[in-house]
Amino acid sequence: MNIEDLLRETFSDMAHEEQPPPPGRFFQVDRSRSGRRGLALVAAAVTVMVVGLTFVVQGLPSRVAVPKDTGQGSGEALVEPGQGQTTLTVREGLRLSQILTQLSAATGKPVEEFNRAAKDGKALGLPAYAKGALEGFAFPATYAVSPTSNPDEILAAMVTRFNRAAEDSNLVDGARRLGRTPLEIMTIASLVQAESADKSDMPKVARVIYNRLNHTPTLRLQLNSTVLYGSNKYGASASNEDLKSQSRYNTYGRRGLPPGPICNPGQDAIEAALKPAAGPWLFFVVTDRKEGVTKFADSESEFFKLAEEARREA
Structure with a gap:
């Protein structure tokens, strides 16, 4: 009941x-x-x-x-x-x-x-x-x-x-089915919320996070949003100094999830964390921030092409 x-x-x-x-x-x-x-x-x-x-x-x-x-x-x-x-x-x-x-x-x-x-x-x-x-x-x-x-x-x-x-959202049972704790799901939801340019991208962003966490060996998430949170800063990109931080939120230097949520996600992000899209992607790049365009890749070579596209659009 x-x-x-x-x-x-x-x-x-x-x-x-x-x-x-x-x-x-x-x-x-x-x-x-x-x-x-x-x-x-x-x-x-x-x-x-x-x-x-x-x-x-x-x-x-x-x-x-x-x-x-x-x-x-x-x-x-x-x-x-x-x-x-x-x-x-x-x-x-x-x-x-x-x-x-x-x-x-x-x-x-x-x-x-x-x-x-x-x-x-x-x-x-x-x-x-x-x-x-x-x-x-x-x-x-x-x-x-x-x-x-x-x-x-x-x-x-x-x-x-x-x-x-x-x-x-059936959060507790959904987390159990994914082999995660509810806190981990809410942490992932906060990353999805922070990193998604549009809510339609959220399930795919969630899949990238899971694919990197489940990869053998585990890939670092390398998210600017977590680094900036740990440094109590705002913006789209972390500085080289920020990337050297010993913060537990530095996902460039540490493997796995940060210790907790970095923001307060909405229902769409929670749903995406519980029901990620199916796909092989390991990378995502916001190639056009003005239009909110995010593209996904499953190899480093594709990622570098998207990163170059993002630089041209900047």
Whole structure:
């Protein structure tokens, strides 16, 4: 039984009870933590009933941020009835630091408060496989943020939305079928998101990553996006100095995946990581950045031809 069926059944049972059920019916409260904060965040993540495409939170204080599916793909809202909202779009591929800065600017709350909230992964409802790190799990969407929602509530609602996306994608079982952990799949999804010029290329980019990881011997991924993340820089290309970095995100110097996601991927990238295209490709090159054209190759000689084409188009 999935979470939606379970919650429908639970609320159906409640309808026949004469007295409201105790809070313990839905969640256990850790008495050692701040009661209000822990209760609100756990409730936001658990006490959710799905009606059509809308998430509805039952019996919670009006301050609690509630994710609402707008029916427009990844569009979401943090709603609070009867009060004004600030609408913003968190686009796919942003780093967590960028998202927190954006949320701070939209709400007027100090970015330090969002940074503190982001560090408490358990309170935010992160799955165990995230290992307490929010990077990769702050789901990109359009949000209408209530002025009274605090950073904990906003980030918890974003994680709740990620958990829904993970369930829709069958992330855990899909990872098992591929011989990977869910964290590895989310890491691959973040690489796909960062490296793809167009979403139609995502399954093929994912296949290149898997082919290089599964090659004997394992080929280094050699992705500029991971190097730049480890150096806390932005851009399309890493410098020679960056390529010499000892960072665990330097996929030119180290084999295998980086230790975790490098950005926050959307649904398309997650799906591509779980269902890569079939093909022999070992390389991809964005040959025309203005038009978003990516070409693929399965040999070094083809790769060098594509790299030269990219230089001519630059």
